[in-house]
Amino acid sequence: GDSVTQMEGPVTLSEEAFLTINCTYTATGYPSLFWYVQYPGEGLQLLLKATKADDKGSNKGFEATYRKETTSFHLEKGSVQVSDSAVYFCALIKAAGNKLTFGGGTRVLVKP
């Protein structure tokens, strides 16, 4: 079946550091890929998405590129802020469907 694997956390960084969270997936066909963010005490918010190979999703300084050859969708941000402290989830939806398959989540803590 479909699956998403992302690096375990927690990831602890200093402000202005570079952030990378690795995400790889297993799915047949051409899924759409997503990153969701969950701030403390809140629900999930869509951070960015990509719907086909080589697409780059970007939002709030975060970027991720859909790499079909490596089945990956790594999340990056060049300079993190304390307000980026959250749990980040990588997810996919298959081409014909609505069900999200999530990775286990990566907690990121940014210290001043």
Added chain:
Amino acid sequence: EAQVTQNPRYLITVTGKKLTVTCSQNMNHEYMSWYRQDPGLGLRQIYYSMNVEVTDKGDVPEGYKVSRKEKRNFPLILESPSPNQTSLYFCASSRNREQYFGPGTRLTVT
């Protein structure tokens, strides 16, 4: 404001006492679903609904029921809760495969 609402936000209950968590969306979305979030497991789908009166099981449906009598509402029912259903629950609605999540319901079953 477009949103998904859930109630209650927090609930502590005892084993076997039936409970319902409500979910409502104001975006006229046809697709709605329920997820549970557990540490290290991410979110797993419990049930989903493609439209009114159309529901189906997700990955972890055991011990849960749902109904979809109106387009905007999708309640989650635990007929006889057990401690292994202690979790954080999220409702979501979707259009064009972009899902909007509610704020979550933290349930503790003792």
